[in-house]
Amino acid sequence: MARILLLSNGHGEDQSGALLAQELQQKGHSVQALPLAGLGSPYRKAGVRLLGRSHEFSTGGIGYTSLRGRLTEIVQGQVLYLLRRLIRLIRYRHHFDLILVVGDVIPVIAAWLSHRPVATYLVAYSSHYEGTLRLPWPCATLLKSRRFKALYSRDQRTAEDLSRQLQRPVTFLGNPFMDSVLTAALPPPTSTARIALLPGSRRPELEQNLQLLLLLIELLPRTVHCNVDLALVPSLDDNSLQRLSERCGWHLESGVLKREGARAINVCRGSFSAVLQHSDLVIGMAGTAIEQAVGLAKPVLQVPGQGPQFTAAFAEAQRRLLGPTVFCAPGEGGSREALKATAELAMALLDRARRDPGLQQQCQVEAKRRLGEAGGGPRMAAAICALLP
Numbered sequence: 105m106a107r108i109l110l111l112s113n114g115h116g117e118d119q120s121g122a123l124l125a126q127e128l129q130q131k132g133h134s135v136q137a138l139p140l141a142g143l144g145s146p147y148r149k150a151g152v153r154l155l156g157r158s159h160e161f162s163t164g165g166i167g168y169t170s171l172r173g174r175l176t177e178i179v180q181g182q183v184l185y186l187l188r189r190l191i192r193l194i195r196y197r198h199h200f201d202l203i204l205v206v207g208d209v210i211p212v213i214a215a216w217l218s219h220r221p222v223a224t225y226l227v228a229y230s231s232h233y234e235g236t237l238r239l240p241w242p243c244a245t246l247l248k249s250r251r252f253k254a255l256y257s258r259d260q261r262t263a264e265d266l267s268r269q270l271q272r273p274v275t276f277l278g279n280p281f282m283d284s285v286l287t288a289a290l291p292p293p294t295s296t297a298r299i300a301l302l303p304g305s306r307r308p309e310l311e312q313n314l315q316l317l318l319l320l321i322e323l324l325p326r327t328v329h330c331n332v333d334l335a336l337v338p339s340l341d342d343n344s345l346q347r348l349s350e351r352c353g354w355h356l357e358s359g360v361l362k363r364e365g366a367r368a369i370n371v372c373r374g375s376f377s378a379v380l381q382h383s384d385l386v387i388g389m390a391g392t393a394i395e396q397a398v399g400l401a402k403p404v405l406q407v408p409g410q411g412p413q414f415t416a417a418f419a420e421a422q423r424r425l426l427g428p429t430v431f432c433a434p435g436e437g438g439s440r441e442a443l444k445a446t447a448e449l450a451m452a453l454l455d456r457a458r459r460d461p462g463l464q465q466q467c468q469v470e471a472k473r474r475l476g477e478a479g480g481g482p483r484m485a486a487a488i489c490a491l492l493p
Contacts, residue, residue, distance in 0.1 A: 106133045106492040109155065109200040110147075111193070111211035113140040115305055116281065116392030120227055121206040122146035123280040127485035133492075136200075140189050140211060156192050190214055202253075202492060209243040216246045223488050225256045227279070231265040232474065233424050244270060253491050256484055259474055277487060278480025281392060282399045286478040289378035297330040297454055300379045301369070302388035302397070304414060305337045311348055313389040313409050314340075316438055318352045320387070320407060322366045323447035330454060332369045334361070335379045335393070345371065384457040387450060389414045394422060394430070399475030401467040403457050404430045405450055408437035427470045429463070 108128055112121040118139050125135045125147065137147040138155040147154060197203075197218040205211045208228035215222040224247065231237040239247075247255060248270055255274045257263040263276040292298065301321075303313040314334075321332060336345070346356045354363040361369040372379050376393070380386065386397040386404045391413065397404050406423070408416040416437045423430045433449045435442025456463045 106201040107199060108133055108135045108202045108204055108488075109193075109196075110135065110137040110152070110204045110206060111140060111214055112137070112144075112206040113210045114207065114228075115142055115146070116395075117207040117227060118142060118144055118146040119392060120225065120279070120281045121204070122150040122152060123283060123481045124204065124206065124225070124485055124488075125152040126150050127280075127481050128488065131485065131489055133489070138189060138193060140186055140207075140214065155196060156189075186210070190217065193218055202488070204488065209240045212243050212246055216249060216251060219251065221491070222252045223254045223256070223491055224252055225258075225280075225484065226262070226266075227258050227281075229262065230258055230425050231262040232259065232427070233421060237262060237265050237269070239266075239269075248272065254487065256487070259476065261473075275487070276476065277483040278476040278478070279395075279399070280481035280484060282396060282475050283478055283481045285377045285380055285396045285400060287377065289375070289381050292331075292378075292382050294331075297328075297458060298383045298385075299330055299332045299450070299454065300383035300386045300388075300397070300402075301332060301334045302386060302390045302393045303334070303336070304388075304390040304393070305339070306413060307339055309409070309411065309413055310337070310340055311344075313407075313414065314348060315352055316407055316409055316443070317387065317389070318349070318354055318361070318363075318369075320443050320446055320450075321369060322363065323443055324367060324450065325447075326365075326367060328451055328454065330367070330384075332367055333372050333379045333383065334369050335372050335376045338373060385450065385454045387446075391418075391422070395426060395475060398426045398429060398467075399471050401464075401471040402429075403453050403463060403467055405446065405453055406430060406432040407443075407446055408432065410438055426474055429467045429470050 110121040110125055112118050128135050136153045136155050137144055144154050193214055197220050203215045203218055203220045203222045205215045205224040206227055229237055257274050257276045258279055260276045263274045266274040301317050303317055304310050349356055349361055354361050359371050380397055380400055383402055386402045388394045388404060389407050389409050394404055406419045408419040419432055433445035435445050
């Protein structure tokens with residue numbers, strides 16, 4: 105039995121790390137996690153022990169945020185928090201046989217400093233962004249080190265690109281975060297068209313995003329018959345949702361958001377996979393959840409917000425990453441004009457999603473090209489086990 109420590113730095117990365125941890129535990133290994141940003145909730149839910157206490161910040165951790173978000177990170181002490189996490193890693197490094205990185209340059213640097221053998225799943229980087237991936241300094245240099253025993257990418261294009269750049273094998277085995285949503289869920293009782301709303305998971309940005317989505321739903325024409333399902337994280341409980349919805353002129357009644365003159369919104373908790381699988385169109389303001397939607401071959405409509413995470417810049421980068429089945433209406437994020445254009449585009453995409461075989465086939469092609477097939481978690485865990493003494 106080997107002792108493995110997972111290093112990750114974000115909610116989506118924690119999700120992938122937790123799935124890998126479960127696979128490795130099932131193979132008899134002892135696994136702990138050190139989330140460098142956030143509470144590490146996915147690890148807790150998966151029964152994976154954390155190395156020390158964790159803390160969550162309003163931006164969700166150091167990462168791809170707006171300038172305001174980066175300033176907030178500094179003010180809230182996230183840099184000092186990261187340094188304390190690194191000190192803890194160095195203190196306990198000899199307790200582990202392997203460090204497993206899930207993320208980007210920050211955990212890569214941390215793992216290199218540990219002087220322990222490392223396996224790396226570069227879930228945060230893709231050559232689909234620019235054609236040729238430019239790894240931030242000093243990531244490429246560190247990944248060439250003998251300490252890094254194996255490198256796994258998030259898509260085949262990136263594997264081929266990095267193999268050339270780093271002059272060493274980089275392997276694409278699939279994405280573990282897709283496995284959970286690819287497990288078939290029970291179908292809905294009717295075949296009515298369905299729209300999934302994904303406002304994200306980080307508070308307080310979640311509340312800001314949800315208010316925009318409520319405004320968008322008010323603009324959808326009632327002549328089109330469809331169901332709207334809101335996938336909501338537990339951190340926004342019913343009391344908080346009630347207060348937020350009332351400020352926007354809505355009210356919560358028996359798990360349904362209602363407003364006179366607007367279509368009702370079903371509030372769905374604990375059924376994220378089912379909401380995604382049964383949707384015809386996904387309208388989102390999220391990171392990993394949008395990737396999962398694309399991996400399920402769903403057309404996606406973005407609604408850029410005010411940040412700190414899901415800004416217009418983040419949305420544009422996400423479209424480059426995920427390809428032509430991710431759409432965004434023109435206009436300044438959050439403006440009335442942009443929301444009107446988004447509502448019109450939503451109706452057009454919903455119709456195409458159900459009637460246009462060309463769009464359906466394109467979604468299937470991009471799903472495999474960008475995210476791969478199911479089974480990424482077991483395949484990657486097996487490859488990691490092969491590295492262990």
